[in-house]
Amino acid sequence: MKIFIPQDSISLALGADLISKKITQSGHEIIRNSSRGLHFLEVLIEVEIDGARHGFGPISSKDIDQLIANGFSKSHSKYLGIVDELPLLKKQNRLSFSRCGINAPLDYDVFLSLGGAQALAKAKSIGAQKTIDEIKISGLRGRGGAGFPAAIKWQTVKDVQSNQKYIICNADEGDSGNFADRAFMEGDPFGLIEAMAIAGFALGASVGYIYIRSEYPIAIKLLKAAIEIAKARGLLEDFDLQVFVGAGAYVCGEETALLESIEGKRGMVRAKPPIPALEGLFGKPTLVNNVLSFAAIAPIILNGGAHYAGFGTGRSLGTIPVQLSGNVKNGGYYELPFGMTLRELIYEIGGGVKSGREFGAVQIGGPLGAYFTSENLDLIFDYETLAQAGGILGHGSLVVFDDTIDFLKMARFAFEFCAHESCGKCTPCRIGSTRGVETMDRIIAGENQYELVDDLCETMKFGSLCALGGFTPYPVQSAIKAWRGKNV
């Protein structure tokens, strides 16, 4: 009997190592996979019987003795059925995340058996330009937040002549509510390496960096190990790839601050132009893409851009791992095509509000994203619809709150976060955020200072160099609007 016990951050934080130790002591063969994304079921133990994997979860270290004694019987109260048949897995279109959770992330033979390395081989056989053409047909837009068409960036870096070019993966994922970058790196590290090698080949770049935030020690460890294995196994033939560890600065997720950081400087945002595609790391042409943008590359190359573009809606094509968290029953990530409504995501996928109270609000797209209330739940989850509704899709997160949400406190928090993380380059962001905290305190104390906050928000929107200062008004103003809608 083969038993799979996940080893990603979520599972480890829920005691998976202790569970694994106990099951090992009971004499079973163990494989440490990673979570499949149904985080609310973690620790999810999978037992292989006659070729099918049967799930038990959520298992805590308290349940495990009893589960072992019970012999992993299907009559156990935590028995879930065959894992592949779980409705929340079956409903997904796992293009990017197809390998995540299946097996041990560092087993290179498993990677090969699940289609790994084939996209790189295909890219090399069709050539650099055709590779970029497929990405163009796919309609892939950058998943790091700005939604910029990936193919344009790739083409720009390819077309510029230079003796040195760089490929950088932005794995700084500092937005609260977002964890799909981490999940992909911990579930399919070779998949990320392969995608970056494809970019290196297509763009003529021989050096790459994966910039991972230091808050992700497990992803860092896995990728460092995976790079060594990939080198030995020929996946990184003419491409020198390294992990670069962040140092606890949210703003370094902004691509130019990230470049400064790799260069060994303070993580200050650079004014654009020049764009990194032309003058990036050390002034050389540099491709910066998010983990999830890279994660879409192999399926696009393997199945063709048109296949990828067959998913999604409007100008939001393909799939995105929707990340559900906060006060929601089925917290986790779910790779789905763009185009579902917020209601479907929160209720059908998410299972509704965890506390059992009424729905209060959902913050979409991270700490710089807007709050939406119950009258917005029929909005479609895509870039354009959310932008028109005064928000952002960001990195694809939905953070659900029940009706106890204190909107004014959340507006204050958005300013506080901005003040804490500002790189300090622009006055509206550096000073405005602190003024914002103070003004929110006065509003919370009962003063009518709404106009002052609006003024401040307008100044920040138009006077900030990057989205930290420029987008903080989204959560602030949407939260205040939600509060006033209920109370004024």
Add this chain to the structure above:
Amino acid sequence: MEPDNKIAIKNIIEKYEAVQCSLNPILHEIIHENGIIEKDDIEIIAKYLNLSRAEVWGVVSFYSDFKKKPQKSHIQICCGEACQAQGSAQNADEYLTQNGLVWGENSNGVLVEKIFCLGLCSRGPAALENGQLIANFGGDE
């Protein structure tokens, strides 16, 4: 500072000498080995990497990872939105009261800090206790 210590720092720097972009990796390793980056270290690093002391200090002071001081114990409680939506503030207060701690430095050498998102949002509230990730922090599981 102990002379031994200085040698250790030189060793760390020499390991990275051939590497492009070596300042951050060097600072990470010093924090990892010694728990703190001291004034003398900055001077040594600046000399080796051909930077001014101000440049090195500018980097050290920008990043929260490099500003650390050695602590007996370090607890970081996530206060990101997803954890707030799961009651992190209340759980944190209860935890601190139960353990006789306050936010910030405590007289017994424990440092309690806020952190914004550990990527465990789907099973929050989350915390990091001396490098150990904790999900469902202060919860009943």
